[in-house]
Amino acid sequence: MRRFRCTLAFSTALLLGAQAPTPLKLPLPTAEGASLQAALKGRATVRTLVGPALSLAEAGQLLWAAQGENRPGKRVVPSARAKYPLELYLLSSGATDLPAGTYHYCASGHTLTRLADGTPGTVLGAIKGMQAWIKDAPAVFVVAGEASRIGEGAPALNLTYYEAGAAAQGLLLQATALGLGAGTASGVDLGAVTQALKLPKGTQALILLPVGHVKL
Ligand SMILES: Cc1cc2nc3c(=O)[nH]c(=O)nc-3n(C[C@H](O)[C@H](O)[C@H](O)COP(=O)(O)O)c2cc1C
Structure with a gap:
């Protein structure tokens, strides 16, 4: 099932007319660093965010912290009945090793697949009231969810x-x-964000997480 979800992102990219995407292998997450x-x-x-854009290693570490695997088939963050309803998307403004675009994170392979062109400014800036x-x-990291993977209605x-x-x-953190x-x-x-990212049917944007360097 996990493989299917990553393949789905691939099909979406093709439907959007993007170049055949080769998943970017993210650097292995580190367990070292601040306590x-x-x-x-x-x-x-922090709302005063400036460049430079995030590197591939920084993006990979952040994606892993949100939804990566820390044991085979299981993730850093718990999931009800291990149904994993979340999908993570990233809008990059463009770094040397992480070109501008919209990406989908695949937890099982710790890879990023480029889905479309655009930056946070061009994709989200077009949304009224952004x-x-x-x-x-x-x-900008977008936490999206497909609640039907867990069940139906309000509980899911x-x-x-x-x-x-x-x-x-x-x-x-x-x-x-x-x-x-x-x-946060x-x-x-969020409906407009879901549309702008052309998320798969049944998946909706839930939270946006803008990230950058702190303006001093
Ligand atoms: C679910 C949620 C939604 C939020 N939405 C926004 C938002 O749309 N815009 C914004 O500037 N801050 C937003 N915030 C940030 C809160 O304003 C912020 O967490 C709060 O003021 C406490 O400050 P702190 O995060 O620095 O501790 C949101 C926080 C949460 C938890």
């Missing part, structure tokens, strides 16, 4: 929102530990 205690103490919403600090961020939706929150906190600035945003038209 969890220091990251917990330092986490705060907050400036989000569209101007060097990178609640569990999916719970998992999105857990994934978001993992990414935010990791950003802090890397010395990056990051924030859901006060935007």
Whole structure:
């Protein structure tokens, strides 16, 4: 099933007319660095985000912290009945080893597949009422969910929102530990974000996580 989800992203890219995507192998996540205690103490919403754009290694570490595998078939963040309803997308403004574009994260292979052109500014900036600090961020991670993988109705939706929150906190703590600035945003038209990213049917954007360097 996990392989199917990653293949689905591939098909979406082809449908969008993008060049045949070769998944980018992300550098292996590291378990070294700042202490969890220091990251917990330092986490705060940072809205003054500037470049340079995130490198492939930084993006990979953040994606892993939100939804990566830390044991075969199991992830850093817990999931109700291990159904894994979340999908992670990344909008990059373009670094040397991570060109501008929209990407989908595949947890099982720890890879990124480029789905389409665009930057946070061009993709999210077109959405009415979009907050400036989000569209101007060097990178925006989008936590999306397909609640039907868990079940039906409000209970499945609640569990999916719970998992999105857990994934978001993992990414935010990791950003802090890397010395990056990051924030949470859901006060935007998430339906429009879902459409702008052309997410697969049944998958909806739940939380946006703008990330960048802290403007001094
Ligand atoms: C679910 C959720 C949605 C949020 N949406 C937005 C948002 O749309 N725009 C924004 O500027 N901040 C947003 N925030 C950030 C909160 O304003 C921020 O967490 C709060 O002011 C506490 O500050 P702190 O994160 O620095 O501790 C959101 C936070 C959460 C948890």
